[in-house]
Amino acid sequence: MLDISPEDSSESITLAAMALELGALLSVADDDLDAFARNISQLKPYYDALSATTTERKCHVLGLNLMHLLVDNRLSEFHAELELLSEEEAGTPFVSFPITLERQLMVGSYAEVLNAGANVPDPSYNFFMENLIETVRDSIADCVEVTYKSLKLTDAVTMMKLDSVEELQEYVQEKRDDWLVEGDMLTFQPPPVGSKAADIPSMKLISQSLSYATELERIV
Numbered sequence: 001m002l003d004i005s006p007e008d009s010s011e012s013i014t015l016a017a018m019a020l021e022l023g024a025l026l027s028v029a030d031d032d033l034d035a036f037a038r039n040i041s042q043l044k045p046y047y048d049a050l051s052a053t054t055t056e057r058k059c060h061v062l063g064l065n066l067m068h069l070l071v072d073n074r075l076s077e078f079h080a081e082l083e084l085l086s087e088e089e090a091g092t093p094f095v096s097f098p099i100t101l102e103r104q105l106m107v108g109s110y111a112e113v114l115n116a117g118a119n120v121p122d123p124s125y126n127f128f129m130e131n132l133i134e135t136v137r138d139s140i141a142d143c144v145e146v147t148y149k150s151l152k153l154t155d156a157v158t159m160m161k162l163d164s165v166e167e168l169q170e171y172v173q174e175k176r177d178d179w180l181v182e183g184d185m186l187t188f189q190p191p192p193v194g195s196k197a198a199d200i201p202s203m204k205l206i207s208q209s210l211s212y213a214t215e216l217e218r219i220v
Helices: 010-029 033-049 058-071 075-083 093-106 110-119 123-147 153-159 165-175 202-219
Strands: 150-152 180-182 185-187
Touching: 010 033, 010 058, 010 123, 033 058, 058 075, 058 093, 058 123, 075 093, 093 110, 093 123, 110 123, 123 153, 123 165, 150 153, 153 165, 153 185
Parallel strands: none
Antiparallel strands: 150 185, 180 185
16 A cells, blocks of 8 residues: 655545555455455545545445445444445445445345345445345344244245245255255244253243244235
């Protein structure tokens, strides 16, 4: 990274920022999050120095950084970055997209998050969306296995926003080896044999089930 000095012209600072922006975009294309984070860290002083101006790719890169923070569940940093944005920057499609996603996640609108993958503002967002969708789908699966003893495969496909029963079966094989596929039904493992009723925190489970049921209502 080049040091910024008072003698540097606005043009030279802009060129350096543009080079780092390209580096950030290339690192996302290469699925290299470490390189992406380094480029973002190096870009920040240049953006500070260019506070009165902007670059063509600034909002694109800022939006990708917000996606990165969201996928990593670094929400305090996410909101800290939002505080640095101008109203105009926050309103661009590149930046408003992760802002909307974060709000949807906070209220449990998982279906909207999953559907958002078809409306990314740029293909470079797909890398982060794939990771986010995987995390959301795991959360839906957690809700499903606590709320139901068994479920039709087709209903599970709908709830988890998968494309087919075959895709659901692949998901079960890869991530949920304790789920049982029996004919057209998906069965979730019961509590371990020997568990006593007195050992089960009934009110807590009822409360959790009601919460999960509410989540599933939003999903469907």
